[in-house]
Structures are given as C-alpha cells and as structure tokens.
Amino acid sequence: MQTQRIEYDDAIVRKFIFASVLFGAVGLLVGVLIASQLAWWQMNFGIPYTTFSRLRPLHTNAVIFAFVGNMMFAGVYYSTQRLTRARMASDLLSNIHFWGWQLIIVAAAVTLPLGITTSKEYAELEWPIDIAIALIWVVFAINFFWTLAKRNEKHLYVALWFYIATILTVAVLHIVNSFELPLSMFKSYSVFSGVQDALVQWWYGHNAVAFFLTTPILGIMYYFMPKAAERPVYSYRLSIVHFWALVFMYIWAGPHHLLYTALPDWAQSLGMVFSVMLWAPSWGGMLNGLLTLRGAWNKVREDPVLKFFVAGVTFYGMSTFEGPLLSIKSVSALAHYTDWIVGHAHGGALGWNGLMAAGMFYWLVPRMYGTQLYSKKTADAHFWIATAGIVLYMVSMWISGVNQGLMWQARNVDGTLTYPSFVETLIAIRPMYVVRFLGGTLYLTGFLLMIWNLIKTMSGKTAVVASTEVVVSEDKADPEAGTLVDVLAGRPMWFSIVGFGAAVVFTFVSLVPAIILAIAVLVVGEAAYVINKKERAAGKPSWFGIIERRPMAFTVLVLLSVLIGGISELIPTIFVKQAVPATGSAQKPYTALEQQGRDIYTREGCYVCHSQMIRPMIDEYQRYGEASRAEEFIYDHPFQWGSKRTGPDLHRIGGKYPNLWHYTHLMDPRATSQGSNMPSYSWLADGRIDLDLGSKKLELMTTLGVPYTPEQIANATTDQQLQGAAVAKDLAAQGVTVAADSEIVALISYLQRLGRDSGIKYGVEPVKTTEVVPPAPAPVPAADPAAPAPAADPAAPAPAAPAPEGAPAAAPAANGGGR
Numbered sequence: 001m002q003t004q005r006i007e008y009d010d011a012i013v014r015k016f017i018f019a020s021v022l023f024g025a026v027g028l029l030v031g032v033l034i035a036s037q038l039a040w041w042q043m044n045f046g047i048p049y050t051t052f053s054r055l056r057p058l059h060t061n062a063v064i065f066a067f068v069g070n071m072m073f074a075g076v077y078y079s080t081q082r083l084t085r086a087r088m089a090s091d092l093l094s095n096i097h098f099w100g101w102q103l104i105i106v107a108a109a110v111t112l113p114l115g116i117t118t119s120k121e122y123a124e125l126e127w128p129i130d131i132a133i134a135l136i137w138v139v140f141a142i143n144f145f146w147t148l149a150k151r152n153e154k155h156l157y158v159a160l161w162f163y164i165a166t167i168l169t170v171a172v173l174h175i176v177n178s179f180e181l182p183l184s185m186f187k188s189y190s191v192f193s194g195v196q197d198a199l200v201q202w203w204y205g206h207n208a209v210a211f212f213l214t215t216p217i218l219g220i221m222y223y224f225m226p227k228a229a230e231r232p233v234y235s236y237r238l239s240i241v242h243f244w245a246l247v248f249m250y251i252w253a254g255p256h257h258l259l260y261t262a263l264p265d266w267a268q269s270l271g272m273v274f275s276v277m278l279w280a281p282s283w284g285g286m287l288n289g290l291l292t293l294r295g296a297w298n299k300v301r302e303d304p305v306l307k308f309f310v311a312g313v314t315f316y317g318m319s320t321f322e323g324p325l326l327s328i329k330s331v332s333a334l335a336h337y338t339d340w341i342v343g344h345a346h347g348g349a350l351g352w353n354g355l356m357a358a359g360m361f362y363w364l365v366p367r368m369y370g371t372q373l374y375s376k377k378t379a380d381a382h383f384w385i386a387t388a389g390i391v392l393y394m395v396s397m398w399i400s401g402v403n404q405g406l407m408w409q410a411r412n413v414d415g416t417l418t419y420p421s422f423v424e425t426l427i428a429i430r431p432m433y434v435v436r437f438l439g440g441t442l443y444l445t446g447f448l449l450m451i452w453n454l455i456k457t458m459s460g461k462t463a464v465v466a467s468t469e470v471v472v473s474e475d476k477a478d479p480e481a482g483t484l485v486d487v488l489a490g491r492p493m494w495f496s497i498v499g500f501g502a503a504v505v506f507t508f509v510s511l512v513p514a515i516i517l518a519i520a521v522l523v524v525g526e527a528a529y530v531i532n533k534k535e536r537a538a539g540k541p542s543w544f545g546i547i548e549r550r551p552m553a554f555t556v557l558v559l560l561s562v563l564i565g566g567i568s569e570l571i572p573t574i575f576v577k578q579a580v581p582a583t584g585s586a587q588k589p590y591t592a593l594e595q596q597g598r599d600i601y602t603r604e605g606c607y608v609c610h611s612q613m614i615r616p617m618i619d620e621y622q623r624y625g626e627a628s629r630a631e632e633f634i635y636d637h638p639f640q641w642g643s644k645r646t647g648p649d650l651h652r653i654g655g656k657y658p659n660l661w662h663y664t665h666l667m668d669p670r671a672t673s674q675g676s677n678m679p680s681y682s683w684l685a686d687g688r689i690d691l692d693l694g695s696k697k698l699e700l701m702t703t704l705g706v707p708y709t710p711e712q713i714a715n716a717t718t719d720q721q722l723q724g725a726a727v728a729k730d731l732a733a734q735g736v737t738v739a740a741d742s743e744i745v746a747l748i749s750y751l752q753r754l755g756r757d758s759g760i761k762y763g764v765e766p767v768k769t770t771e772v773v774p775p776a777p778a779p780v781p782a783a784d785p786a787a788p789a790p791a792a793d794p795a796a797p798a799p800a801a802p803a804p805e806g807a808p809a810a811a812p813a814a815n816g817g818g819r
Contacts, residue, residue: 315351340401
C-alpha cells in the first residue's frame with residue numbers, strides 16, 4: 001500500500017458555476033419580459049422575434065437546461081470527485097462537456113426566437129441540436145462512469161445513486177422523444193402522431209422534470225446540506241427507500257398531464273395512481289433533508305446557506321404535495337389549462353431549484369477561493385426578496401388559475417354559460433398577471449444581488465487547488481463487494497420479481513392468482529428481513545451493501561427500474577391497436593396549403609397559448625363543441641394539444657368564423673376580441689410560403705404513414721395556388737388585398753380546417769365569392785390570445801363578413817356532451 005495525493009479538477013466546477021449564473025440571469029430576465037407581455041400586450045413590440053409565443057420556450061429552456069443544468073453539472077463534478085476521492089477521469093471530456101453544452105444553449109437562444117422549433121414542450125430544439133445534446137450527454141456519462149471505475153472510495157454514497165439515475169434516464173427520455181424525420185436542417189416532424197405523440201411527449205415532459213430538475217438536485221441536497229449543517233444525513237435507510245421508490249414510480253406518472261383528453265382512460269388512470277403514490281417517497285426525501293438539521297437549527301438563523309437549503313427543500317415538499325393533488329382527475333378538471341399549473345411549475349423551478357442553486361453557490365464559491373462570503377447581509381436580503389417574489393408569483397397564479405377554472409365552468413340557472421366569451425376570464429385575472437410580473441421582478445432582483453455578492457467574494461482572490469491524500473492498494477479486489485451470484489441471488493431481487501409477477505397476473509389473468517402471489521411477496525419480504533438481520537449481526541454485508549460497491553450492477557438495476565414503467569405505458573399505446581380505441585370517423589389528411597399553415601402555426605408558437613383538445617365536459621361542449629376523439633389526430637405530426645389556455649381551444653374553430661374574422665384577428669386581435677392580450681402577427685401578411693416545399697412535405701408525410709396519393713404529391717403546388725386563391729378572393733370581396741401565397745392565407749386555411757374533414761373548398765377554378773353562407777350571429781367570439789398574425793393594417797374591426805363555401809356548422813346544443 002502507498003499514499004497518493006489527488007488534485008481535484010475544480011476549474012470545471014467554476015466554469016459551470018459561471019455559466020449557470022450568467023444564463024440564470026438571462027432566463028429570469030426573459031421570464032420577467034414575458035410576464036409583462038401577459039399584462040401589457042404592447043410589450044411584444046410588434047416584431048416576430050419578441051412575441052410571448054416565441055420567447056416562452058426560450059425562457060423555459062434557459063431556466064431548465066442553462067441555469068439549472070449548469071448548476072447541476074457544477075454540483076455533480078464537485079461532489080463526485082470528493083465522494084470517489086478521485087479526480088474526474090478526463091479533463092478533456094470535462095471541457096468538451098462544458099463547451100458543448102454552452103454551444104447547445106447558444107443554439108437554442110438563436111433558433112427559438114427565429115421560430116425554429118419542434119413545438120414539443122421542453123423539447124422544442126430541432127434535430128441537429130437534439131443530436132448534439134445526445135452526443136454531449138454521452139461524453140458526460142463516459143466521464144462520470146469512468147471516474148466511478150477508477151474511484152478510491154469503494155462505497156457509493158447516496159448522492160451518486162441519484163446522479164446515476166439522472167444520467168441513464170435523461171438519455172432514454174431524450175432519445176425516444178427525439179425520434180423525428182428531418183425535412184431540412186431546420187425542420188423535422190415527429191415519427192409519432194396524435195395520441196401516441198402526446199403520450200411520448202408527456203412521458204418525456206414529466207420525467208424531464210423528474211430526472212433533470214429533481215433527482216440530480218436531490219443528490220446535491222444529500223451532499224451539500226449535510227456539509228453545510230456539519231451533520232450526517234438523518235436516515236441512511238430512508239434514503240434507500242426514497243431513491244428506489246422515486247426512480248421506479250416517477251416514470252409512470254407522465255399521463256397525468258393528459259387527464260380528460262383523448263388518451264385512453266387506462267393510461268390516464270395509471271398515471272394518476274402512480275402520481276398520487278409519488279407523494280410518499282417525495283416527502284420521505286424532504287423529511288430526510290430537513291431532519292438532517294436536527295440539533296443544528298440554531299445555525300439556520302445565522303447562516304444564509306442553510307436558509308436557502310431549508311427553504312428549497314420545503315418548496316420541494318410543497319411541489320411534491322401539489323403535483324399529486326393536481327393529478328387527481330376531479331382536481332385536474334378544474335386546474336388543467338389554467339394558471340394554477342404555471343404557479344405549480346414555478347414553485348418547483350424558482351423555489352426548489354433556484355433556492356438550492358443559490359445555497360450551493362454561496363457555500364461553494366468562498367471555499368473555492370479560500371475566503372469568506374463577501375456579505376452575509378446581502379445574502380440574507382437575497383433570501384427574503386427571492387422568497388417574497390416566489391410567494392407573490394405562486395399565490396397570484398393560484399388565484400388566477402382557480403378563477404379561470406371556475407369561470408370557464410360557471411353556468412346560469414338555465415344551463416347556459418355565465419361567461420360565454422373567453423376574454424371575460426382574461427379581463428378578470430389581469431390584476432394577477434401584474435402581481436405575477438412584480439413577483440418575478442423581485443426574484444430577478446434577488447438573483448442580481450447574488451451575482452454582485454459572488455463577484456465581490458471572488459475579486460482579488462486566487463482559486464484554491466483542492467487535493468486529498470488517498471491510500472492506493474495494489475490489490476484491487478473489494479472483499480465487501482460480493483460476487484455476481486450474490487447480486488443475482490439477493491432476496492430483494494426475488495422479492496421484486498415475485499411482486500412484478502403478481503402485477504402481471506392481476507392485469508392479464510385474474511384476481512385470485514394475483515392475491516396468492518401477493519401473499520407470497522409478503523412472506524418473501526418478511527423472510528428476507530429476518531435473514532438479513534441475522535446476516536448483518538454476523539458481519540455479512542447486506543444485499544444493498546453489495547450492490548452499492550458494484551457500480552455496474554447498480555446501474556443495470558436502476559435502468560431496469562426505469563424501463564419497466566416506460567415500456568408498460570408506451571408499447572401498448574404505440575403498437576396495440578386496441579389500446580387506443582376509435583369511436584368515430586378518422587381524420588382526413590391535410591392539404592398541402594393546410595400543412596404549410598400548420599407549420600406556420602407551430603413556428604409562431606400558437607400551441608403555447610391555445611389547446612386543440614376539447615375535454616368531455618358540459619361547459620367545454622357548450623363553448624367549443626363535441627369532445628375531441630383519438631382518431632381525429634392520427635395524422636398530426638406532431639400533436640398540438642397544448643398545455644395552457646391563454647386563449648380558447650381551437651380544435652373545432654374551422655368554419656366557426658369567416659376568413660375576414662381570422663385575418664382581422666391576426667392583424668389586430670383587439671378589433672375582434674376587446675380585452676385580448678394576444679400580440680399582432682401582422683408580418684404574416686407580408687411573408688410568403690415556399691410553394692415547392694408543399695410536395696416535399698407531403699412526400700415526407702407518406703413516409704410517416706399519411707396516405708397521400710402520388711397525384712396529390714405531384715399536384716401540390718397547383719393545389720396550394722388554387723386553395724390560396726380561394727381565400728384571397730374571398731378576402732378581396734371584403735375589401736382586403738392579400739397575396740394567395742402569403743403566410744396569413746396558409747394559416748387561415750389551416751385554422752378553417754380544424755375540426756372538419758375538409759377546409760376551404762377549391763377546384764379547377766377558385767371558389768366564387770358569391771358562394772357564401774349567411775354570417776354568424778354578431779356576439780363577440782371567444783378571444784384567442786396567442787394565435788399567429790399577419791401584416792397590412794386593417795385597423796377597422798372585422799365586420800360580420802360572409803364565410804367561404806363549406807364554412808360554419810351549427811353551434812352545439814347547450815345541454816350536450818358532458819361526462
């Protein structure tokens with residue numbers, strides 16, 4: 001045996017901290033800007049690159065992947081080296097990871113405001129960037145697992161478990177959700193469509209929150225909180241239960257984002273059940289963190305680091321209580337599509353992630369420069385300002401969300417809607433949008449105080465080179481690691497197999513055999529506990545003690561725990577026809593012009609503020625029409641169901657209003673919907689579509705299974721011209737001159753198609769303007785803040801213009817369709 005001095009690579013940690021702080025400020029600044037846009041629509045500035053619908057994805061990506069992502073990498077690189085007592089395996093890989101990740105962030109910052117997007121929430125980046133993310137993540141994984149392989153501390157501490165789960169699961173989620181077919185360098189289409197695409201997206205979307213914003217930050221909590229408190233983790237056994245229950249259950253919970261949609265009921269119920277069960281392990285982790293401070297609570301008054309950690313963990317507990325609550329169907333019926341969900345998301349991002357990041361920075365930076373924090377008073381001020389900002393933000397969104405849900409559902413004694421116009425809800429909640437803006441501004445102010453404090457702490461100081469002495473043994477064998485047989489024969493393995501077998505039998509066979517197997521599970525479990533107790537008394541390591549010292553076995557078991565849930569939900573939905581039953585006629589493919597309009601819809605980010613999913617509820621039937629069905633989306637690559645209604649649902653908007661209404665609404669939303677906070681999209685009238693792309697898009701869609709004929713593909717250019725001319729001629733009859741190949745005409749064609757088997761009719765000759773139906777009744781239609789808009793400048797309100805041939809269907813009866 002000999003000793004060796006190991007110098008840690010803290011330069012990479014400093015780089016990630018710097019990037020996190022920089023991009024955190026940018027992400028929060030963009031968040032404050034888009035919050036102001038909801039309260040004051042003029043803050044969109046009338047240009048395409050700064051609209052709410054384009055900047056909102058930039059804000060979410062900046063906060064999640066730039067701010068929290070860089071903070072996570074800083075914490076992982078710092079703690080992993082200390083926990084393994086080894087320098088990161090490769091400085092080169094560390095630097096490739098750092099610079100590659102920053103280039104990805106810059107690429108996102110450039111492409112998203114330009115409208116280059118897949119439109120999939122938290123996964124908006126186009127396919128070249130997706131490939132870059134996968135490659136850089138592989139670099140990170142190689143460096144991490146290589147470091148575990150050369151570690152000098154054989155035992156894997158709890159923080160490393162969470163890092164392993166993060167690396168594996170994020171890779172699986174990203175790869176599956178990024179299956180797409182490219183049209184060009186900047187445009188691709190998801191290989192999944194409709195219901196399947198929605199399930200894959202929210203399997204990814206929910207678990208991106210779980211395994212990017214939760215598990216790695218829990219690992220950071222388990223390392224930095226005991227360090228700051230100078231106390232050991234409260235319960236090692238509780239951390240084991242917390243980890244495995246969380247990793248196994250989380251992956252099942254994604255469908256709770258799709259309650260009351262066209263997703264099959266079995267998948268919705270499965271997601272809800274697992275979401276409710278998640279409450280237990282989540283609170284187990286929260287309590288393990290807070291109880292670590294037993295005997296050290298007096299330090300919380302004096303140490304700003306502990307203030308941030310305690311508040312962060314508390315917000316984690318609040319978010320993981322609220323999440324299961326919102327996943328209950330009756331609660332989701334009220335809360336879904338409202339600002340309540342926004343408040344919940346920001347409670348996690350700003351409260352849990354943001355405060356934990358601040359605590360880690362305040363603890364790390366002084367130690368990395370061998371000094372004290374410049375100003376504890378400023379850090380305390382940051383804490384209280386940030387906390388006040390979060391509370392204002394969350395409470396305003398709770399009030400706004402509940403208000404929205406109740407107003408949407410409110411009905412008069414005769415059964416009619418109390419608030420038939422969507423804009424009425426916007427006007428009612430506008431004060432809450434102002435409070436939300438103030439809360440975000442406070443949080444940003446606190447963050448800027450932190451930046452000043454950290455800069456002053458580092459000023460004039462030289463970075464410390466941290467090192468440690470390790471004992472290096474020539475004998476690499478670890479007597480406590482057991483053998484592969486010990487791993488495979490472990491009682492927990494058999495306990496899990498029998499338990500999973502019981503679930504399978506219950507699902508596919510009958511209840512009685514499942515009960516018998518469940519009893520066997522209890523017997524095996526009790527026997528394992530008794531035997532394990534005797535073995536521990538005899539000095540033999542437990543089964544978990546063995547796999548903690550075998551990173552490969554541990555990694556494989558984590559991967560299996562994650563894959564079980566994903567496979568059980570995704571495979572039936574994608575490959576088993578009966579898993580998604582059809583109840584009506586299937587969707588007809590879009591025309592070439594409608595497909596072009598759909599791409600403009602996604603480019604402008606209309607999905608950010610509008611849903612295309614009518615839930616089976618009486619009030620939604622009265623407001624929007626018949627409930628959406630799964631078979632109506634079979635050719636939607638990608639799906640456009642949305643997750644928030646700042647404007648009304650658009651699934652059955654086709655034929656409801658004449659072309660002129662849509663034109664005027666896009667040019668000046670307040671001309672048709674007084675009180676709307678939707679920006680103008682006037683540039684669409686000047687923009688031109690590429691007619692040649694129409695046939696290429698249809699051809700690509702045939703590869704994805706959309707049944708276009710060779711004639712439709714060959715005639716795509718002519719068909720676009722004819723259909724566009726029909727819209728342009730109809731608008732010309734109302735006194736509006738617009739080019740037939742303008743983007744606004746393509747978008748109107750798409751909107752007029754929604755919810756119908758066919759949209760704007762056209763033939764060999766453009767439709768005659770005399771072929772119209774009487775105008776719809778005069779009431780002001782539901783506002784839809786966030787739809788795209790064109791150019792020209794019709795300041796005049798839209799007259800009750802006639803609709804093109806084949807336009808409006810009758811409004812649904814007031815007493816129909818509720819579940």
